[in-house]
Amino acid sequence: MADISTDKMEVNLEEEQVISPWKEAWRTFRKNKLALVGGGIVTFFILLAIIGPFVVPEGIDDQKLTEARLQPPSAEYWFGTDDFGRDIFSRVVHGARISLSVGFFSVMGSIIVGSFLGILAGYYRGIVDGVISRIFDIMLAFPSILLAIGIVAVLGPSLQNALIAIAIINIPTFGRLIRSKVLSVKEEEFILAAKSIGMKDTRILFHHILPNSMPPIIVQGTLAIATAIIEAAALGFLGLGARSPKPEWGRMLADSQAYFINAPWMMIFPGLAIILTVLGFNLLGDGLRDALDPKMKT
Amino acid sequence: MKRGKRKWLFFLLFLFLSFALVACSGNNEKAGGNSDDGKDEVKDTPKELVFGRGGDSTSLDPGATTEGEAFKVTVNIFENLINFGEQNTELEPGLAVDWNVSDDGLVYTFQLREGVKFHDGTDFNAEAVVVNFERWKNGNAGTSGDQTPFPYYQSMFGDNIEKVEATGEYEVQFTLKHPQAVFLKNIAMSPFAITSPAALEKYGDKINENPVGTGPYKFVEWQRNDRIVIEKFDDYWDSEYPKIDKIIFRSIPDNSARLNALKTGDVDLIDGINYSDVAAIEADSNLQIFTRPSMNVGYLGLTTTRGPLQNKLVRQALNHAVDKEAIIAAFYEGYAEPAKNPMPPVISGYNDDIEDYPYDLERAKELLAEAGYPDGFEMELWAMPVPRPYMPDGQKVAQAIANTFEQIGVKVEIVSYEWGTYLEKTAAGEADAFMLGWTGDNGDADNFLYTLLDKDNIGTNNYTYYSNDELHEILVQAQRVSDEEQRVELYKKAQEIIKEDAPWIPLVHSQPLLAGRADIKNFLPHPTGSDRLHKVEFGN
Numbered sequence: 044m045a046d047i048s049t050d051k052m053e054v055n056l057e058e059e060q061v062i063s064p065w066k067e068a069w070r071t072f073r074k075n076k077l078a079l080v081g082g083g084i085v086t087f088f089i090l091l092a093i094i095g096p097f098v099v100p101e102g103i104d105d106q107k108l109t110e111a112r113l114q115p116p117s118a119e120y121w122f123g124t125d126d127f128g129r130d131i132f133s134r135v136v137h138g139a140r141i142s143l144s145v146g147f148f149s150v151m152g153s154i155i156v157g158s159f160l161g162i163l164a165g166y167y168r169g170i171v172d173g174v175i176s177r178i179f180d181i182m183l184a185f186p187s188i189l190l191a192i193g194i195v196a197v198l199g200p201s202l203q204n205a206l207i208a209i210a211i212i213n214i215p216t217f218g219r220l221i222r223s224k225v226l227s228v229k230e231e232e233f234i235l236a237a238k239s240i241g242m243k244d245t246r247i248l249f250h251h252i253l254p255n256s257m258p259p260i261i262v263q264g265t266l267a268i269a270t271a272i273i274e275a276a277a278l279g280f281l282g283l284g285a286r287s288p289k290p291e292w293g294r295m296l297a298d299s300q301a302y303f304i305n306a307p308w309m310m311i312f313p314g315l316a317i318i319l320t321v322l323g324f325n326l327l328g329d330g331l332r333d334a335l336d337p338k339m340k341t
Numbered sequence: 342m343k344r345g346k347r348k349w350l351f352f353l354l355f356l357f358l359s360f361a362l363v364a365c366s367g368n369n370e371k372a373g374g375n376s377d378d379g380k381d382e383v384k385d386t387p388k389e390l391v392f393g394r395g396g397d398s399t400s401l402d403p404g405a406t407t408e409g410e411a412f413k414v415t416v417n418i419f420e421n422l423i424n425f426g427e428q429n430t431e432l433e434p435g436l437a438v439d440w441n442v443s444d445d446g447l448v449y450t451f452q453l454r455e456g457v458k459f460h461d462g463t464d465f466n467a468e469a470v471v472v473n474f475e476r477w478k479n480g481n482a483g484t485s486g487d488q489t490p491f492p493y494y495q496s497m498f499g500d501n502i503e504k505v506e507a508t509g510e511y512e513v514q515f516t517l518k519h520p521q522a523v524f525l526k527n528i529a530m531s532p533f534a535i536t537s538p539a540a541l542e543k544y545g546d547k548i549n550e551n552p553v554g555t556g557p558y559k560f561v562e563w564q565r566n567d568r569i570v571i572e573k574f575d576d577y578w579d580s581e582y583p584k585i586d587k588i589i590f591r592s593i594p595d596n597s598a599r600l601n602a603l604k605t606g607d608v609d610l611i612d613g614i615n616y617s618d619v620a621a622i623e624a625d626s627n628l629q630i631f632t633r634p635s636m637n638v639g640y641l642g643l644t645t646t647r648g649p650l651q652n653k654l655v656r657q658a659l660n661h662a663v664d665k666e667a668i669i670a671a672f673y674e675g676y677a678e679p680a681k682n683p684m685p686p687v688i689s690g691y692n693d694d695i696e697d698y699p700y701d702l703e704r705a706k707e708l709l710a711e712a713g714y715p716d717g718f719e720m721e722l723w724a725m726p727v728p729r730p731y732m733p734d735g736q737k738v739a740q741a742i743a744n745t746f747e748q749i750g751v752k753v754e755i756v757s758y759e760w761g762t763y764l765e766k767t768a769a770g771e772a773d774a775f776m777l778g779w780t781g782d783n784g785d786a787d788n789f790l791y792t793l794l795d796k797d798n799i800g801t802n803n804y805t806y807y808s809n810d811e812l813h814e815i816l817v818q819a820q821r822v823s824d825e826e827q828r829v830e831l832y833k834k835a836q837e838i839i840k841e842d843a844p845w846i847p848l849v850h851s852q853p854l855l856a857g858r859a860d861i862k863n864f865l866p867h868p869t870g871s872d873r874l875h876k877v878e879f880g881n
Contacts, residue, residue, distance in 0.1 A: 104740075106744045108668065108670060108741060109664075112670075127671070127740065127741065127744075128671075287736070288744075300595075301597045301615055301617070305617060
């Protein structure tokens with residue numbers, strides 16, 4: 044009996060030496076079909092945002108008022124044209140760059156500020172924690188889109204301010220996440236060890252605690268990009284984000300309202316673009332969670 | 342369930358739910374409307390009319406404004422000494438039953454209607470007329486150009502009315518400094534309606550929220566940016582009218598939303614139809630289209646005191662850079678004609694020999710270079726936030742104009758403000774280029790050329806701050822001569838000067854359309870845009 048159990052342990056040890064946590068995550072992720080689809084969609088839109096604008100037939104504001112107004116989808120205009128005679132396909136592709144960058148940069152902003160505040164709160168506790176956590180509580184008490192509208196109303200409607208507003212409303216989510224992670228990691232033995240050999244706080248925070256908090260941030264970040272894209276579109280739709288003629292998808296939806304009976308393609312394609320990207324990021328985020336979150340592992 | 346997925350599901354669910362709710366609310370409204378009808382004594386004759394329009398009134402004191410949405414309500418609360426015809430600007434008796442002019446054209450005498458009461462129960466008489474005109478005249482005395490309390494009085498009469506006297510209980514006499522050819526037409530304009538002197542005293546500064554006139558309807562309430570309610574005045578002097586008991590003016594800024602409200606029965610009558618919706622309305626047997634006789638101009642003003650726009654060549658260049666035909670094809674569906682003059686062709690004195698600046702971007706660039714701006718410049722382009730009769734969608738037309746301006750190197754930032762603020766700021770000369778328009782209020786060339794472009798009206802209705810002494814001489818002369826042919830010649834000359842100086846880019850003369858329930862009868866849209874609704878009724 045004793046022999047057999049030793050054997051097992053040896054086998055386990057060998058496997059753990061070969062497979063790093065990241066590799067194992069990739070294995071789990073690869074088995075998840077939905078996650079792969081999500082990843083595919085996201086990759087597709089990222090490529091679209093990077094190279095799309097160089098290959099589409101038209102710019103963002105090539106008006107053809109008399110020649111090509113409200114044309115239905117055709118070989119020439121794949122997604123039809125809008126009320127200014129602009130090619131909707133070209134505009135949707137240009138819009139990918141706007142929506143993805145708003146999603147990405149606003150979430151990056153939230154992560155940076157949120158992590159910083161979360162680490163402070165979690166590591167130092169006491170009054171710092173009290174102040175930061177209460178601020179988070181207050182911010183979370185507002186419905187997020189309402190808070191975003193309020194912030195844009197103060198800053199003035201523009202794409203840049205919409206981005207800032209979305210970044211701000213997502214800060215507490217990341218802040219809390221990091222704080223709780225810091226609280227648990229802080230008590231780990233390797234941190235105690237680091238402290239006992241006289242390591243500085245900053246080094247402990249940024250070389251040990253932060254890297255150990257990365258997986259949940261990546262998961263939450265991916266999901267937050269999806270929300271951020273919807274929020275940017277909502278602000279654009281309300282006239283508080285990008286302004287015409289910027290081909291922001293929400294703005295395009297708002298512009299299509301007057302024509303939704305006569306020219307439904309004006310609404311369908313930007314709408315589909317929003318749905319697909321958001322779906323992509325959500326599927327990807329779920330897949331990443333399954334792969335990275337140790338608590339989900341069996 | 343995982344959080345991300347749940348969020349996504351919520352979004353979908355929310356979408357479906359909102360669609361379902363929209364569908365339900367539509368049905369409920371219809372059902373509600375029908376049951377209301379049943380309660381009335383006579384079946385199918387609801388006595389309440391809901392008028393959906395694009396913007397709220399700026400004031401309920403007609404003398405204090407020049408703005409069309411305000412007059413739309415006040416013409417039903419107040420009356421003038423003289424009325425316009427049902428669908429023209431011929432003169433008809435109003436509060437005055439008769440009038441005559443002295444041979445030198447300086448003294449006008451009005452015989453007033455007897456037995457007319459204000460809504461507060463006081464009597465209408467000659468003294469009331471005197472009080473109103475003195476209020477406008479004295480209110481403007483000593484004020485500077487950009488802060489007149491009664492801007493339209495300032496524009497139309499200036500200090501020309503020497504005195505107004507009650508020469509009898511029901512006789513009033515106006516003495517002028519100079520003959521004024523359009524005096525009677527001016528008297529008939531919506532802003533010069535008679536308010537109860539007792540109410541003026543009672544409400545003071547608050548009179549703009551408490552209108553008291555002699556009209557067929559009395560004021561009930563005003564919820565800003567939402568609704569104005571007026572109801573039948575029982576002691577109206579013409580006991581046959583009004584036909585409908587209550588009228589509610591609702592502000593619904595979005596054209597599509599307003600049309601939807603009409604379709605669901607929330608409102609009965611709407612103005613500001615998207616021209617693209619006309620076919621669908623005509624196909625609906627529950628609805629009908631009304632055509633307002635056209636008497637308007639939509640324009641892009643180029644404030645002549647700001648930056649590069651001070652240069653005439655720049656203004657001409659911009660005139661070359663607007664493709665009016667394309668704008669009309671795209672945003673008016675053909676329900677407009679391109680404008681080359683600041684007044685519409687239906688008005689006497691229109692100069693059809695004027696040649697418009699053709700749409701020619703090369704020529705525009707040449708002119709810009711000649712003016713010293715070969716690489717263009719940057720400016721703001723102001724677009725109105727609300728649909729107007731002459732401009733169904735200011736934001737979109739602004740985008741189209743911005744697009745061609747940018748092709749000649751003029752970089753444009755489109756700017757918009759809430760409607761009241763927009764008018765204030767443009768009147769104060771704070772806009773570079775701005776979209777506005779004008780619907781004639783008395784059917785005379787004077788009400789376009791002098792009101793909008795004479796230097797006397799800088800700060801009131803001359804938003805471009807355009808000032809030309811030669812033009813001023815001509816316009817003042819045209820006011821004072823009574824010979825129609827001579828006036829026509831003067832106005833034709835005036836249009837040549839204006840064309841050359843190019844303070845505006847005249848854009849369109851539009852065909853304003855309204856739509857309403859199919860059973861609305863006797864609704865006759867007036868060319869001035871101010872519709873008197875006392876004859877309107879429901880029937881089959």
